[in-house]
Amino acid sequence: MLSFAEENYLKAIYHLSEQSGDSVSTNAIAEILNTKAASVTDMIKRLSGKGILSYQKYKGVNVSESGRKAALQVIRKHRLWETFLVEKLKFNWDEVHDVAEQLEHIKSPLLIKRMDEFLGYPKYDPHGDPIPDEHGEFKAKPQVAISECEVNRSGIVVSVKDDSPEFLRYLDKIGAYLGAKVKVLDKVDFDGSMEIQIDNKKIVFISREVSENIWIAD
Amino acid sequence: MLSFAEENYLKAIYHLSEQSGDSVSTNAIAEILNTKAASVTDMIKRLSGKGILSYQKYKGVNVSESGRKAALQVIRKHRLWETFLVEKLKFNWDEVHDVAEQLEHIKSPLLIKRMDEFLGYPKYDPHGDPIPDEHGEFKAKPQVAISECEVNRSGIVVSVKDDSPEFLRYLDKIGAYLGAKVKVLDKVDFDGSMEIQIDNKKIVFISREVSENIWIAD
DNA sequence: AAATATTTTTAGATTAATCTAAAAATGGTA
DNA sequence: TACCATTTTTAGATTAATCTAAAAATATTT
Numbered sequence: 001m002l003s004f005a006e007e008n009y010l011k012a013i014y015h016l017s018e019q020s021g022d023s024v025s026t027n028a029i030a031e032i033l034n035t036k037a038a039s040v041t042d043m044i045k046r047l048s049g050k051g052i053l054s055y056q057k058y059k060g061v062n063v064s065e066s067g068r069k070a071a072l073q074v075i076r077k078h079r080l081w082e083t084f085l086v087e088k089l090k091f092n093w094d095e096v097h098d099v100a101e102q103l104e105h106i107k108s109p110l111l112i113k114r115m116d117e118f119l120g121y122p123k124y125d126p127h128g129d130p131i132p133d134e135h136g137e138f139k140a141k142p143q144v145a146i147s148e149c150e151v152n153r154s155g156i157v158v159s160v161k162d163d164s165p166e167f168l169r170y171l172d173k174i175g176a177y178l179g180a181k182v183k184v185l186d187k188v189d190f191d192g193s194m195e196i197q198i199d200n201k202k203i204v205f206i207s208r209e210v211s212e213n214i215w216i217a218d
Numbered sequence: 219m220l221s222f223a224e225e226n227y228l229k230a231i232y233h234l235s236e237q238s239g240d241s242v243s244t245n246a247i248a249e250i251l252n253t254k255a256a257s258v259t260d261m262i263k264r265l266s267g268k269g270i271l272s273y274q275k276y277k278g279v280n281v282s283e284s285g286r287k288a289a290l291q292v293i294r295k296h297r298l299w300e301t302f303l304v305e306k307l308k309f310n311w312d313e314v315h316d317v318a319e320q321l322e323h324i325k326s327p328l329l330i331k332r333m334d335e336f337l338g339y340p341k342y343d344p345h346g347d348p349i350p351d352e353h354g355e356f357k358a359k360p361q362v363a364i365s366e367c368e369v370n371r372s373g374i375v376v377s378v379k380d381d382s383p384e385f386l387r388y389l390d391k392i393g394a395y396l397g398a399k400v401k402v403l404d405k406v407d408f409d410g411s412m413e414i415q416i417d418n419k420k421i422v423f424i425s426r427e428v429s430e431n432i433w434i435a436d
Numbered sequence: 437a438a439a440t441a442t443t444t445t446t447a448g449a450t451t452a453a454t455c456t457a458a459a460a461a462t463g464g465t466a
Numbered sequence: 467t468a469c470c471a472t473t474t475t476t477a478g479a480t481t482a483a484t485c486t487a488a489a490a491a492t493a494t495t496t
Binding site (some may be wrong): 224257260262275 | 457
């Protein structure tokens, strides 16, 4: 049985190794978890000892098969809780993270089984991320750039392809956060610019360049 | 902000001091929490330092006003979660305790506010115990143990003082659910056992130990 | 390849929460 | 009151999780 801290490390390392495809460095983990490299070294030794990670000094870590399974169960719980908070308790998408971060560590297989049932076996969480099933199986949602969408198509912002500070500042300004609901209101064939509505409120015009960099899913 | 362990001590001490009316002894706390007296001494020093308990060496502890408030908020969360588990997730009442014991420590005022709303502001949990409101106010139902009842007295099961899974399973078996109507048919002075009728149907014999743990109200 | 910079690990501390064993205080009774 | 049993506290360890500072290994750059 993993502790809260162990589960948090495992989850972070799993996400990092999915992103990079390669083994994960001590510093990368320390940065994500807001902790120090020395603490990470201690923890990855412990998790290696439990067979959850494989690790060689100075060479970074990889998630083992049993680690992958355990990580997916934590992710499953996290995303089910987020779904519950948004769908049943009317949380906004930006209010759920910290609470789900706590709830994901609750140990009760029955609770998760019943919650899944209660929510109608959702396949995706409010951010459009897939919810692994009890065996760890999941399928990512097909994503599409806003530039490729028809008028009236709506979806949730799930990815941003440009991460320059300028672009992120611009997204911040128009409110097109990850998880925001976006609807295409109009499309200008001439230059590919678009009129979109964000979170059922603000209406903004975005250039083709911007619309190619914001990706949405249902 | 209190840790999980601190909240568990506080809750146990609050319950003990409600029962006895008096200050609570180190040994009593150790027994309830399945820990050692030395550990209790350490913890009550810590909680005294935080102003949650008042404590003099060798004299036992009392819960301060701020401690009482904090304890009632933990109890509020526990009972709201139990209500949620039974009403929404179809848990049996013998399955809720361990999970609620974990969930009660989740820190999120918004979560509790929304959960309360979602459940329709319940005043009593599935065991008949009152749920304190956000200010710690609550009102107990006047209750009496079946063991104290005269022959022919009848009432509704409103509370169960032992919440071990074994006991709750037994109650399930004889049909003595919360809300069940119970009537005392006969009393054996010799050993305190009783013959009772449940929901105007089944007639069962219960031991003194059982009759002391089932409480009814009119 | 040597020097320098960066990353990672080790060594040694700290805090929370627990324990065992021993010492101290309290309370009841002969 | 003095003794004895019980309760409570202290002293000293242990484990998990963290830190800082220094040492060791790896990577980069001249």
